[in-house]
Amino acid sequence: MAQHDHDHGHDHAHVDTEEHELTYYEKRIIAISNLLIDKGLISSQDLLNVLKEMEDTTPMVGAKVVARAWADPDFKQRLLQDANLVMSELGIALQRFRVLKVVENTDSVHNAVVCTLCSCYPIPLLGYPPDWYKDETYRSWIVDDPRACLSDMGMNVPANQDIRIWDSTAEVRYLVLPQRPAGTETMTEEDLAQLITRDSMIGVGRTLSPDELSVAADG
Numbered sequence: 001m002a003q004h005d006h007d008h009g010h011d012h013a014h015v016d017t018e019e020h021e022l023t024y025y026e027k028r029i030i031a032i033s034n035l036l037i038d039k040g041l042i043s044s045q046d047l048l049n050v051l052k053e054m055e056d057t058t059p060m061v062g063a064k065v066v067a068r069a070w071a072d073p074d075f076k077q078r079l080l081q082d083a084n085l086v087m088s089e090l091g092i093a094l095q096r097f098r099v100l101k102v103v104e105n106t107d108s109v110h111n112a113v114v115c116t117l118c119s120c121y122p123i124p125l126l127g128y129p130p131d132w133y134k135d136e137t138y139r140s141w142i143v144d145d146p147r148a149c150l151s152d153m154g155m156n157v158p159a160n161q162d163i164r165i166w167d168s169t170a171e172v173r174y175l176v177l178p179q180r181p182a183g184t185e186t187m188t189e190e191d192l193a194q195l196i197t198r199d200s201m202i203g204v205g206r207t208l209s210p211d212e213l214s215v216a217a218d219g
C-alpha cells in the first residue's frame with residue numbers, strides 16, 4: 001500500500017458522531033469508516049470528497065440540462081447527438097462511465113431507463129438512485145411489461161405511444177429528455193427546470209404542469 005504512505009502521520013481525523021442516538025447501521029458505518037482510515041486504505045479527505053459529491057449531485061443538475069434543451073433547439077440537437085461533448089462543455093464530469101446518451105420523448109415514443117443487472121444510473125445528473133430503481137421488481141417488470149409497470153408507477157403512457165426501455169451498463173448511462181409541457185411558452189429556463197422531476201428524467205414519471213408548480217410554491 002505504498003501509494004498511501006503519504007497519508008500516514010497526518011490523517012487521524014475520525015468520523016464524528018452527532019448528538020442523536022445512533023442506529024445499528026450508523027454505528028457499523030462509523031466503525032468501518034474509522035477502520036479504513038486507520039488501515040490507511042482511504043483518507044478522511046477521500047471520505048469527505050465522496051460525501052460532498054453525494055450532496056452536490058441532485059436531480060437539479062439534470063433538470064437544468066433538460067430545461068436548456070427545451071429552451072434552445074440547437075443545444076437540444078447537440079445534446080441528442082453527443083451528450084458527452086455537451087457535458088464536458090458544461091463542466092459535468094461523468095466519472096464512472098464512458099458514454100451518456102440522452103433519449104427524447106416524442107408524441108410517438110416514450111423512453112424509460114433501467115439497469116437490469118444492478119443499479120447503473122447517471123449519478124452526476126440525477127444524484128444517487130432511489131431504492132425502487134435497485135429493486136428486482138422494477139428491474140424485471142419494466143422489461144417484461146413496461147406499460148403495466150409504468151402505469152403502476154402512476155405514469156400512464158397513451159396506447160399510441162411506443163415504449164422504449166434503455167438498459168444501462170457500467171459503460172453507457174441514459175437520461176430521458178421529457179416533452180416540454182403545454183402552457184410553458186413564456187417561462188424562463190430557470191422556471192422550466194422546476195417542472196422537471198427526477199422520475200421524468202428516468203421516464204417513470206411526468207413533468208409538472210405550470211399549475212402544479214404554482215400550487216407547490218404556494219403550499
Ligand code: FE
Pocket residue numbers: 115117118119120121168169170
Ligand atoms: Fe447496474
